[in-house]
Amino acid sequence: MVERLESYLNGTWAAGDGEAATLVNPATEAVLAEIRGVRSLADAVRWGRTVGGTNVRALSLAERAERLGKLAKLLHGQREELISIAVANGGNTRGDAKFDIDGATAVLASYAALLPTLGVGPWIAEGEAAPIHKGAKIRAQHVLLPRRGLAVHINAFNFPAWGMIGKLAVAFAAGMPVLSKPATSTALLAARIAKIVLDSGLLPEGAFQLLLGPAGDLLDQLGPQDVVAFTGSADTGARIRGHERVIAANVRTNIEADSLNAVVVGPDVQPGSELFDLVVRDAVVELTQKAGQKCTATRRMLVPTALLPELREALADRLAAIAAKTGDPADDAVRMGPLSTKSQLADARAGLAELGKHAERIVGDPTRTSFAGVAPGVGYFLEPILLQATAAAALDPGSAFHHREVFGPVATLLPYDGSVAQAATIVGLGEGSLVGTLYSDDREFTASAVASLGPWLGRLVLGTEKLAGAAVSPGCVFPVCNHGGPGRAGDGAELGGRSGLSFYLQRTTLQGGAAELARLLGTASSES
Amino acid sequence: MVERLESYLNGTWAAGDGEAATLVNPATEAVLAEIRGVRSLADAVRWGRTVGGTNVRALSLAERAERLGKLAKLLHGQREELISIAVANGGNTRGDAKFDIDGATAVLASYAALLPTLGVGPWIAEGEAAPIHKGAKIRAQHVLLPRRGLAVHINAFNFPAWGMIGKLAVAFAAGMPVLSKPATSTALLAARIAKIVLDSGLLPEGAFQLLLGPAGDLLDQLGPQDVVAFTGSADTGARIRGHERVIAANVRTNIEADSLNAVVVGPDVQPGSELFDLVVRDAVVELTQKAGQKCTATRRMLVPTALLPELREALADRLAAIAAKTGDPADDAVRMGPLSTKSQLADARAGLAELGKHAERIVGDPTRTSFAGVAPGVGYFLEPILLQATAAAALDPGSAFHHREVFGPVATLLPYDGSVAQAATIVGLGEGSLVGTLYSDDREFTASAVASLGPWLGRLVLGTEKLAGAAVSPGCVFPVCNHGGPGRAGDGAELGGRSGLSFYLQRTTLQGGAAELARLLGTASSES
Secondary structure, three states, X not given: OOEEOOEEEOOEEEOOOOOEEEEEOOOOOOEXXXXXXXXXXXXXXXXXXXXXXXXXXXXXXXXXXXXXXXXXXXXXXXXXXXXXXXXXXXXXXXXXXXXXXXXXXXXXXXXXXXXXXXXXXXXXXXXXXXXXXXXXXXXXXXXXEEOOOOXXXXXXXXXXXXXXXXXXXXXXXXXXXXXXXXXXXXXXXXXXXXXXXXXXXXXXXXXXXXXXXXXXXXXXXXXXXXXXXXXXXXHXXXXXXXXXXXXXXXXXXXXXXXXXXXXXXXXXOOOOOHHHHHHHHHHHHHHHHHHHOOOOOEEEEEEEHHHHHHHHHHHHHHHHXXXXXXXOOOOOOOOEOOOOOHHHHHHHHHHHXXXXXXXXXXXXXXXXXXXXXXXXXXXXXXXXXXXXXXXXXXXXXXXXXXXXXXXXXXXXXXXXXXXXXXXXXXXXXXXXXXXXXXXXXXXXXXXXXHHHHHHHEEEEEEEOOOOHHXXXXXXOOOOOOEEOOOHHHOOOOEEOHHHHHHHHEEEEEEEEEHHHHHHHHOOOOOOO | OOEEOOEEEOOEEEOOOOOEEEEEOOOOOOEEEEEEOOOOOHHHHHHHHHHHHHHHHHOOHHHHHHHHHHXXXXXXXXXXXXXXXXXXXXXXXXXXXHHHHHHHHHHHHHHHHHHHHHOOOOOEEEEEEEEOOOOOOEEEEEEEEEOOOOEEEEOOOOOHHHHHHHHHHHHHHHOOOEEEEXXXXXXXXXXXXXXXXXXXXXXXXXXXEEOOOOOOOOHHHOOOOOEEEEEEOHHHHHHHHOOHHHHHOOOEEEEEEXXXXXXXXXXXXXXXXXXXXXHHHHHHHHHHHHHHOOOOOEEXXXXXXXXXXXXXXXXXXXXXXHHHOEEOOOOOOOOEOOOOOHHHHHHHHHHHHHHOOOOEEEEOOOOOOOOEOOOOOOXXXXXXXXXXXXXXXXXXXXXXXXXXXXXXXXXXXXXXXXXXXXXXXXXXXXXXXXXXXXXXXXXXHHHHHHHHHHHHEEEEEEEOOOOHHHOOOOOOOOOOOEEOOOHHHOOOOEEOHHHHHHHHEEEEEEEEEHHHHHHHHOOOOOOO
16 A cells, blocks of 8 residues: 655645655555645645744744754654664765754754844844944934745755755744745655654644645745745756746745766875875765765866876776675665665766767666666666766866766766866856865965855865865755855855845845834834 | 838847838837847857857956946937927826936936945855854855856836836946847837947946847846846736746846835825825825836825825826826927837726726726827827725725726725734735835834835835925835835846846855955955
């Protein structure tokens, strides 16, 4: 008997009335659950906006913080059950699953800690009151107020826990009700977490709704105070941003799209150094964690020509060891699981064929069909693949590795001359990325690279010899760091501490007398 | 001989090769100048991005500030000539013209004063470095870096000086080169100012280009590091935001659109009080300054039912006096000039017919054709018009005054019950505005209204008895105040001091060791 998952909309758990989709184990292809879409979302949107909005805004910032902190503890307490679900439906190893689930609790805890520092509400003051012009009695004070709409969250299949809970934490902290739509293929984990969250009673009525299956007519229901935060492909992001109703009502959108993230190995990095080892370690993590299905995974590695042979050799050895342990993640010896769906695998193979036109495959076989723990031909597996381009191809804007993201354990080595100028040119050919990494102990090189690479990146990780031991892999997103990059990455911004709240808030100037503004900001007030 | 205006693109002044348009005096209908469009903007976009971008970024923040300060003085020195042009081509009275021109110099001066407080560049640090998680050695520091593209500015006809120079000041301050397209009908002033700015040599080569006439293929040339800031109608704003290339490349846009700005007269306001007089004075300014052609002009006045008769009478008297002095602004006795174009007048009359379905016209005659200083039937004049709705119509989302902006000296009185709840409902029916105003000395009413009205507004002006003498009319935008509102107003944000820069900057997290980040941020560095 296949479990039928239910959406929670308009105060009720119910299976949808739309088309059915099945959720499978991507390693074994066993069917795990069924989802049916929901045709009409008008009532849910209205209910969230009115009942949910009123209830969320009625809570002080301290009260919201308390709820978020309790949710973090609650989910952490059910971590083992959640990990099992992620292994079964997400193709995750235990490590992959923890990365997703602990990431979710980290965002809850981080915003729980931040909120009480921002005042008592209902507004968050920004900066000090300033005279509107030199010598004026009238002052301007900026305040941030929760938008009076619904926050629609549309998440990607690769982080069902972190994507849903991370966005929920920030929206709820800011004072907006949420309707969250997980990706269908891995929705088992999201649905279980949503059930835990809703059953806990920690969120007031209407603060959180769960929509399983396709988005239906959701976007058509949105208005000028609603927001849509989307994580997923650039194509779907463009469709959301260009949606007729979104454009007509100026629905605020935040898009986080996959991108061609790059690392730049500085010309000073020596084989055998701790920094060289960090380059290798990070690269292996980024290629293989969640089978490379991270929007922050490294896709392009810029390496000084002289260093290329040693680096390639070190990577080939490490990746071969993981290829040998790629298989069903239910087996604890397995180091890398499958891609999430059959179509993801087909897409990755098609992408590899495209990359192959401009780069040579030096590690991995995309046609391999036999993997640990499953019968040959079963499961959506792809072993780690490393490609290498020529220096000329690296500088060619037309090269596929600059515009085609293969969403799997795939990266391309790009030789460069070791100059910041050439590194910036090559990184820029990706047209905007979520994250970049620079490995160097040369301070001048680093300072110049920050100025030149930074505008193309939402985050720039600086790897140095001294801190190699304390470094975390660049694809890891922390709640205090901006998440989002320009251009291809969607030009969005999420998290980053306080600034992550701003997407859900209206920034309004209050223009009035100095004493009046001071009195107003010193007083909590309720809405009418 | 009609003057033929030239664009400044790609380092050269030249008339375009496209279709011709004529610029007229809207009071006398005399032809003043001719503009021809430019078909291909590819070279100009490339030149701005490369030559201009490199040159602007090479200047330190202090150097940019110095140039902005000098430009402010330069334009102020040529104020009289600029006023004459605004009177002739803009239909402005001298007061209207000063409002536009002095507004431009104010933004230049404000950002000149702000910039040196932000460090030495090339980045602007935001906040302090924070551990990426509790106890971590690695820290996150957010920095703002100029985007590597071109800032395209598309401006409205009503503020040819302030619109062009205000946007230029902020973009240049942030470190981006600009291509500015003024609205055609009033481009004489923008073209003259651009000539003064470019001839001064204060801006480096490529930092500023001027495109006269239609936008041609401009938007098709844009890429992921470019930005488009637009001021004008909501319809054109939606076309820009939904433009195929803008969507595909995630070109960052900022839209400031006209909106149904509202004032709320508190239930405590008494006839004969100074606060009552302020309500009347502000309303008359907002209705008649620039003949009501301001995106921040008041369109809806919420008045407690009991106060309505007195307020209506006071307004009718004052508006009648201005109606008698509406005419050619070249005459110093004239208090209000014409609308900017024939089509604006036709559009305003059509809008009035629509408003007339849901409100009664109580002041003004839209069919009047005889005005001071010109022959009957000449000029695009509309005398001040005041309408009044019923309480039921005020609460009806379908009423035209909630969605149809008449861009002229036109406003509608809306009775309400004096409660914050009803005021918030009515204000919200406008679906987002640039500015709102609250007149009250009741602190509880004010605090509650800020929380309830604020999310619909980019700016909320608080008028009180005590500061009535020092108050400025709510439609006046100061550089330290956020300019932009949610929903119908475009959901943009301009100016507002430091935050206005962020549109032109990429916010990037630097993730590294504490000592390394401190050293990096203490060092100025040049790009490669």
